[in-house]
Amino acid sequence: MRIGILGSGLMGGKLGTIFARAGHEVVFSFARSNDKLKKLARDAQGNGRAGTPGEAVKEAGALLLAVHWSRIDDVLKQAGDLSGKVIVTCSLPMDAGNTKLIVANASSGAEELTKKIPRARVVSAFNTVPSEVLFGVYEARRKASRPSLVYCGDDESGKAVAAELIRDAGFDPIDAGPLRIARYTEQFALLVGQLAYEGEGGPELAYRFERFGK
Numbered sequence: 001m002r003i004g005i006l007g008s009g010l011m012g013g014k015l016g017t018i019f020a021r022a023g024h025e026v027v028f029s030f031a032r033s034n035d036k037l038k039k040l041a042r043d044a045q046g047n048g049r050a051g052t053p054g055e056a057v058k059e060a061g062a063l064l065l066a067v068h069w070s071r072i073d074d075v076l077k078q079a080g081d082l083s084g085k086v087i088v089t090c091s092l093p094m095d096a097g098n099t100k101l102i103v104a105n106a107s108s109g110a111e112e113l114t115k116k117i118p119r120a121r122v123v124s125a126f127n128t129v130p131s132e133v134l135f136g137v138y139e140a141r142r143k144a145s146r147p148s149l150v151y152c153g154d155d156e157s158g159k160a161v162a163a164e165l166i167r168d169a170g171f172d173p174i175d176a177g178p179l180r181i182a183r184y185t186e187q188f189a190l191l192v193g194q195l196a197y198e199g200e201g202g203p204e205l206a207y208r209f210e211r212f213g214k
């Protein structure tokens, strides 16, 4: 699949690299330095290239939206028409200092995003794990027990694409339901961040849900 990365920082750079390693064709876009995009493309070893957000959107089977909340309008404007596109967003609606959610409870970042691009197929995913764990999870993908990764959305075919990418990245996809469930997953992401960055043992942290009984 062709995957466009909108925001090639800690999350977008690493997930794009992982998607390329998993065999996808990746276009890295929207960093402040073009050299950084080119380096990411080089490191993707044949499956990556650098481009503008508009080029990332072209023929993309999925787009990963991975920018700070304050940059959303800017990147969407540069991306152009997103009608019908699967937008997997890991972006959290954080304030400028990354201290708190500025959308919560009665809505979520994912729902607010959908209001901006109502014709796109938005799926919320990858926002509940720190970037520091991504390569470790990918490298451990052949182990029997994979970490979970929750995702949610209102478009079933978009969710199927997201689930494939979650699996390719080495996680076990957990369908949490419709997009409004992002009200819970975005808050949960802050808990994971708290444990990763303030807890003992470092930020290479993932989680696993298990059902007991029956």
Ligand SMILES: NC(=O)c1ccc[n+]([C@@H]2O[C@H](COP(=O)([O-])OP(=O)(O)OC[C@H]3O[C@@H](n4cnc5c(N)ncnc54)[C@H](OP(=O)(O)O)[C@@H]3O)[C@@H](O)[C@H]2O)c1
Pocket (backbone or CB within 6 Å): 007, 008, 009, 010, 011, 012, 030, 031, 032, 033, 036, 065, 066, 067, 068, 069, 071, 090, 091, 092, 093, 094, 126, 127, 128, 129, 130, 131, 132, 189
């Ligand atoms: N980091 C995590 O562990 C984590 C986990 C869960 C969710 N999230 C969410 O995922 C989203 C992306 O996080 P991230 O940590 O990957 O962020 P990041 O490292 O700051 O990456 C953001 C990308 O946007 C680019 N960008 C382009 N124009 C920019 C401008 N004017 N100002 C700032 N950045 C600009 C950055 O460019 P440069 O490359 O030049 O900096 C970078 O490539 C955020 O919404 C965050 O809340 C992050």
